[in-house]
Amino acid sequence: MVDALDDFYAVIPAGGVGSRLWPLSRADAPKFLHDLTGSGHSLLRDTWDRLEPLAGADRIAVVTGRAHRAAVEDQLPGIPDRNVFLESEPRDSAAAIGLAAAILHRREPDVIIGSFAADHVIRGTRVFEFAVRDAVEVAREGYICTVGITPSEPAVGFGYIKRGQELIVDGARDASLVERFVEKPDLETARAYLADRDYLWNAGMFISRADVLLAEIEANNPALHAGLLELAEAWDDRERRGPVVDRVWPTLPKIAIDYVVAEPAADKGRLAVVPGHFDWDDVGDFASLAKLNSGGRKNDLAILGENARILSDAASGIVVSHTTRVISLIGVKDIVVVDTPDALLVTTSEHAQRVKGVVDALKLTGRGDVL
């Protein structure tokens, strides 16, 4: 057991649907509500369980859509009502994390917040805790700090963080400034990054004093900052919150936190990174999901679904069974089969990224009933 960190508040933005995991992920059953690892818990619950020792059960906030309130509270029975921040509609990550920062800063001016996606998979809890502990110490010094994952393979599906100058911070074993962010590379570049220990995977984790984060938002997007302050000022007043949310939230700029906070801070030498030596995956598509659930072994068939009735012969890949049907797979390699009551997907690991295109096509052709 570890002690909870002083001044620390964990924030879990639980927003994205996970279109590339359709028809498993849906508008009304987004990725973070699914058990994608066979752990018996949703990704959201696993995220909570990881953060609870660091923050304490009464110091974890979730930012989610109004439609998901009941599901979130069902997954997280320990969450205080006041820590569920409901969006009236999705406004991207800068608004979501900024809202949490503004509310928590009003409640507690010295708070340090750490933002962690609700739908990522992490293995190696103790190592995760070390990294967050270090990041909090770096944040205490006034930096915005991210945790960069040490790559275990030449991944082309993730963005990278290039480490720069070393930072000496009391209590943090290995911190650096971020030199720059790098977009998803091609395979050759990814191999070079893997060999060069200064490239880390960008897992979208940000740890920062709330006032520092808000100042960065103010500097780069004053309109967003003004809206967030207005929301936060009214938030804890039950009578005022509703009308202000209805009026202000839909006007906030839709923009990712990377552009409003991380990249500008890196340019100013205010963004730090500590390495995270744990297994991490954002489970971005079914290829990732297959790898996660087969332990990365070739020629294995990963099976997800409590009541799966699978009969396979020379098949590999992943089958997700959300019905009681018998599923027979013969001679199909690296296959992806997702069987749900109203929609069936058949593709391969190689084409898993194209699932999003199908979701878009379903929208355009009036078949949004299955999204």
Add this chain to the structure above:
Amino acid sequence: MVDALDDFYAVIPAGGVGSRLWPLSRADAPKFLHDLTGSGHSLLRDTWDRLEPLAGADRIAVVTGRAHRAAVEDQLPGIPDRNVFLESEPRDSAAAIGLAAAILHRREPDVIIGSFAADHVIRGTRVFEFAVRDAVEVAREGYICTVGITPSEPAVGFGYIKRGQELIVDGARDASLVERFVEKPDLETARAYLADRDYLWNAGMFISRADVLLAEIEANNPALHAGLLELAEAWDDRERRGPVVDRVWPTLPKIAIDYVVAEPAADKGRLAVVPGHFDWDDVGDFASLAKLNSGGRKNDLAILGENARILSDAASGIVVSHTTRVISLIGVKDIVVVDTPDALLVTTSEHAQRVKGVVDALKLTGRGDVL
């Protein structure tokens, strides 16, 4: 329009389940009851429609299982009750065709019967009629006559008939003795057969005087012959038929007509063949079904199912949709997807023959509910 052939009676054995087409074909919905070509009719109905001009609606008999009586009568509203011959259990093709021969011979001693599978696909009705007309003339001379299909490709999934000495028969344009039957060849051999015009596909069609067929059965399997005569003698007596069927039918040897009739007759120089220059397929597996429904075009996705809701992106092969689910196929080539309410099959054309193994495994593992 053609005139019906004198003395001719068509017999349609409607027995096999079509295990290689599971989960489309089932014990309670065998292959012959399905529309596999998008014609809007079942294969059984198409077979009837092909034979009706040659035999007349009151001279077509169907041999089928008791369980299929209602479905057969539903498909063939014109069939006289006395021409539906019901088996109490499957006893293979010699018993089925032999039963029809024995019954019809008792009713009409000079009858010439032609036996045609209920679940094959034929395109080119007029050419089919020419071939059967020729075969009937050959049968009138006392031969057992088959129709051999002129190959259109080096097929490895069919047996072949090697033509021998030419036969001069009045009214038959191109008849020969059968020199021998050849098992399914490898590709190289099939290519040689295609080049050599004396090899024809064995489509399992037999046209013969009923007395000649029965004499051949008697010579090669006296027990089967005795049982068939006992059944036929009682058949048209409503009170006697039931008890005799219950007693005798289950004791009949289970054997294919090829071994009791065709091969021995060929050895004795009593088996003839006329060529059939029409398109024919036994739709033995999903690879055949895919080819039939895509017109043989590469990179096409054939879709079967009236209510299919398919969304495909760079997919080829065949999808059979017997549900109302949205089916999305992405980047899968030569795929076979069969979607039914209680079972789903995913394989490829290359592995289509292995479906039978899955059916066997389902039986062995107590999942016969989906067969």
